[in-house]
Amino acid sequence: MKHLLSFLLVFNLMVYGYAQVDKQKNENPKLVLGIVVDQMRYDYLTRFYNKYGDGGFKRMINEGFNCKNNHFNYVPTKTAPGHASVFTGTTPKYHGIIGNDFYDRDSKKMVYCAGDDTVESVGTSTSSGKMSPHRMLVTTFADENRLFTQLQGKTIGISIKDRGAILPAGHSANAAYWFHGKDEGVWISSSFYMNKLPKWVEKFNASKTAKSYFKDWDTYYDISTYTESGSDLNAFEGGFKGKETATFPYKLSKLKKKNGNFDLLKGTPYGNSLTTDFAIAAIEGEALGQDNITDVLTVSYSSTDYVGHNFGVNSKEIEDTYIRLDKDLERFFNVLDKKVGNGKYVVFLTADHGAVEVPAYLKTQNIPSGYLNNSERKQKFKLFLKDQFGTEDVLENISNSQIFLNREKIKELGLNLGDVQEAIVNEQMAYKHISKAYTATTMSSVNFIEGIEALLQKGFNQKRSGDVILVNDPAYISYPITGSTHGSGLNYDTHVPLLFFGKGIKHGETLQKTEITDIAPTVSALLGISFPNAAIGQPLEIVID
Known part of the structure; x- marks a missing residue:
C-alpha cells in the first residue's frame, strides 16, 4: 500500500509537471x-x-x-x-500603398501615404x-x-x-x-x-x-x-x-x-x-x-x-x-x-x-552606375507626345517611375489607350538608361512568375498605379551625387x-x-x-x- 501511494504521488507530480509544461508551451x-x-x-x-x-x-x-x-x-x-x-503580409498590388507619395487619379494631385485632412x-x-x-x-x-x-x-x-x-x-x-x-x-x-x-x-x-x-x-x-x-x-x-x-x-x-x-x-x-x-x-x-x-x-x-x-x-x-x-x-x-x-x-x-x-x-571602382538626367528625359518625352499625338495634354503625371495618362483627353482625341501606352513604351525604351518599360495593360493581363517583371506586377495596383512602368539601369538613380537611395528590384534594395x-521561436x-x-x-x-x-x-x- 505504501509503495502504491508513493507511485501515485510521483505519477500525479509527473502529470502535473507535464501539464504545466504544455500550458506554458501553449500560452501565447x-x-x-x-x-x-x-x-x-x-x-x-x-x-x-x-x-x-x-x-x-x-x-x-x-x-x-x-x-x-x-x-x-x-x-x-x-x-x-x-x-x-x-x-500585412501582402504587397502594394493589394494593400494599395504604392509609394511614400503617389499620384491620385481622382483628385488629380499627389497624395501622401498617411495624410488625412479629416483628422486633427x-x-x-x-x-x-x-x-x-x-x-x-x-x-x-x-x-x-x-x-x-x-x-x-x-x-x-x-x-x-x-x-x-x-x-x-x-x-x-x-x-x-x-x-x-x-x-x-x-x-x-x-x-x-x-x-x-x-x-x-x-x-x-x-x-x-x-x-x-x-x-x-x-x-x-x-x-x-x-x-x-x-x-x-x-x-x-x-x-x-x-x-x-x-x-x-x-x-x-x-x-x-x-x-x-x-x-x-x-x-x-x-x-x-x-x-x-x-x-x-x-x-x-x-x-x-x-x-x-x-x-x-x-x-x-x-x-x-x-x-x-x-x-x-x-x-x-x-x-x-x-x-x-x-x-x-x-x-x-x-x-x-x-x-x-x-x-x-x-x-x-x-x-x-x-x-x-x-x-x-x-564609378571609381569601374562598376556600372550613374545618375539620371530626368529634366532632359522629360523634355524629350514631351516633344515626342506633341509630335505623335499633337499635344502634351495626354500626359497627366510622371512620378515614382510611372507615367500617368490623361484618359479623358485620349478618349476625346479618339485614340486607343492601349495603343498610346504601347507607343510610349517603345519611345521610352529608346532613352538612355531605361532598362525596361511595361504598360498597365501588360501588368494586368500577363502572369509573370519570375524576374523583375514579377516584382513589378506585385507592386502594381490596378487602380492606383500608372499607365506605363519604367525600370532604370542597375545602380542608375535619380538622386544627388552624394548619399545613398533605394527603390529598385535589385538585390541591394531587396535583400534585408x-x-x-x-517565445515560440526555434534556434537556427x-x-x-x-x-x-x-x-x-x-x-x-x-x-x-x-x-x-x-x-x-x-x-x-x-x-x-
Missing part, C-alpha cells in the same frame, strides 16, 4: 515586438558583426532564428510600401499630426490580434517617421506616435486615435529627453578601428549645413540652428536612441505585456535611413549608427526581460528596404535581414529564400490568429518551435 507570448530598421541592408549584419555586442543583433542571432536570404518580392522598395508589406493633430498645433492609415486597404496582423482578443490586446506603433508608426500598427490600433522635430521636439499623434495625449506621453515630452541628445556625435569606438567602412573624408557624402566637411566629430548643439533644430536628431544615431527611450516609456505607460492577452508593439528605427541617405552605404557614419543601434537594442531587450519576462515575449527584426552604394563611388527570437538559420510577406503569416500562426485579410505569404514553419 505576452508581447509581440515588431522592429523595422529603415534602410538596413542584409550585409550590415555581417559587415559590422565583429563590432556588435552580445545583447543586440547577436543575441537575436544566437538565441533565435536567422533568415539569411530574405527579400522583398515587389517593386518599389520604398519606406511606406515596405512597412505596409511587412505587417494631437500634441502639436501644426499639421504634422493630420495622419491616419486610411489609404492602406487591408489589415495588419496587429489588426487581426485586436479582433481575435476582442480588442483586449493593445497595439501601439512608434517611429520617428509618421508612416513608420501608422502603417504597421494598422487600422484598429490604440495609438501611433511619431516625432515632430523642428522647434518643438515632441512625440505626437492624431485624432484618429485619441483626442489628447496620455499622461505618460506628456510626461516624456516634458522631460527634455530629446534636448539631451544635442551633444557631440563622435564614433563610439576609436575611428581607426572602423575598418569595415571607407575613409571619413571623401567626396561621396552630404554632411550637415554649417560644417565644412562630412567628418567626425559633429557638434550637434552648434549645428542644430542651421539643420532644422530637433530635426537634426533624426539624421544621427541619437534619433534611434530617442525612439528606444520612448518605446521603453510606452512599455510602462501602456502596461504592455503585463497580462496573458498578447499586446503588439511596432517600432521603426528611422534614423538609419536618414544617415544612409546623407552619408551613404560605405560611410563611417553608417557604421557608427549601427554600432549604436546595437547598443539601443540591447538596452531595449534588457528592459523587456525585466518588465515582461525573459522568454515571455517574441521579437522579429527586419527592414523596409536596402540601399545602393553611392554611384559616384561605384529577418531575425526572430523569443536558413539560406532558403524567404520573402517579406512571410512575416505577418508567421506571427499570425505563432499567435493562432487569422492571417491579415489579404496576406499572400506563407508561415515559416522552420522558424516556429
Whole structure:
C-alpha cells in the first residue's frame, strides 16, 4: 500500500509537471515586438558583426532564428510600401500603398501615404499630426490580434517617421506616435486615435529627453578601428549645413540652428536612441505585456535611413549608427526581460528596404552606375507626345517611375489607350538608361512568375498605379551625387535581414529564400490568429518551435 501511494504521488507530480509544461508551451507570448530598421541592408549584419555586442543583433542571432536570404518580392522598395508589406503580409498590388507619395487619379494631385485632412493633430498645433492609415486597404496582423482578443490586446506603433508608426500598427490600433522635430521636439499623434495625449506621453515630452541628445556625435569606438567602412573624408557624402566637411566629430548643439533644430536628431544615431527611450516609456505607460492577452508593439528605427541617405552605404557614419543601434537594442531587450519576462515575449527584426552604394563611388571602382538626367528625359518625352499625338495634354503625371495618362483627353482625341501606352513604351525604351518599360495593360493581363517583371506586377495596383512602368539601369538613380537611395528590384534594395527570437521561436538559420510577406503569416500562426485579410505569404514553419 505504501509503495502504491508513493507511485501515485510521483505519477500525479509527473502529470502535473507535464501539464504545466504544455500550458506554458501553449500560452501565447505576452508581447509581440515588431522592429523595422529603415534602410538596413542584409550585409550590415555581417559587415559590422565583429563590432556588435552580445545583447543586440547577436543575441537575436544566437538565441533565435536567422533568415539569411530574405527579400522583398515587389517593386518599389520604398519606406511606406515596405512597412505596409511587412505587417500585412501582402504587397502594394493589394494593400494599395504604392509609394511614400503617389499620384491620385481622382483628385488629380499627389497624395501622401498617411495624410488625412479629416483628422486633427494631437500634441502639436501644426499639421504634422493630420495622419491616419486610411489609404492602406487591408489589415495588419496587429489588426487581426485586436479582433481575435476582442480588442483586449493593445497595439501601439512608434517611429520617428509618421508612416513608420501608422502603417504597421494598422487600422484598429490604440495609438501611433511619431516625432515632430523642428522647434518643438515632441512625440505626437492624431485624432484618429485619441483626442489628447496620455499622461505618460506628456510626461516624456516634458522631460527634455530629446534636448539631451544635442551633444557631440563622435564614433563610439576609436575611428581607426572602423575598418569595415571607407575613409571619413571623401567626396561621396552630404554632411550637415554649417560644417565644412562630412567628418567626425559633429557638434550637434552648434549645428542644430542651421539643420532644422530637433530635426537634426533624426539624421544621427541619437534619433534611434530617442525612439528606444520612448518605446521603453510606452512599455510602462501602456502596461504592455503585463497580462496573458498578447499586446503588439511596432517600432521603426528611422534614423538609419536618414544617415544612409546623407552619408551613404560605405560611410563611417553608417557604421557608427549601427554600432549604436546595437547598443539601443540591447538596452531595449534588457528592459523587456525585466518588465515582461525573459522568454515571455517574441521579437522579429527586419527592414523596409536596402540601399545602393553611392554611384559616384561605384564609378571609381569601374562598376556600372550613374545618375539620371530626368529634366532632359522629360523634355524629350514631351516633344515626342506633341509630335505623335499633337499635344502634351495626354500626359497627366510622371512620378515614382510611372507615367500617368490623361484618359479623358485620349478618349476625346479618339485614340486607343492601349495603343498610346504601347507607343510610349517603345519611345521610352529608346532613352538612355531605361532598362525596361511595361504598360498597365501588360501588368494586368500577363502572369509573370519570375524576374523583375514579377516584382513589378506585385507592386502594381490596378487602380492606383500608372499607365506605363519604367525600370532604370542597375545602380542608375535619380538622386544627388552624394548619399545613398533605394527603390529598385535589385538585390541591394531587396535583400534585408529577418531575425526572430523569443517565445515560440526555434534556434537556427536558413539560406532558403524567404520573402517579406512571410512575416505577418508567421506571427499570425505563432499567435493562432487569422492571417491579415489579404496576406499572400506563407508561415515559416522552420522558424516556429
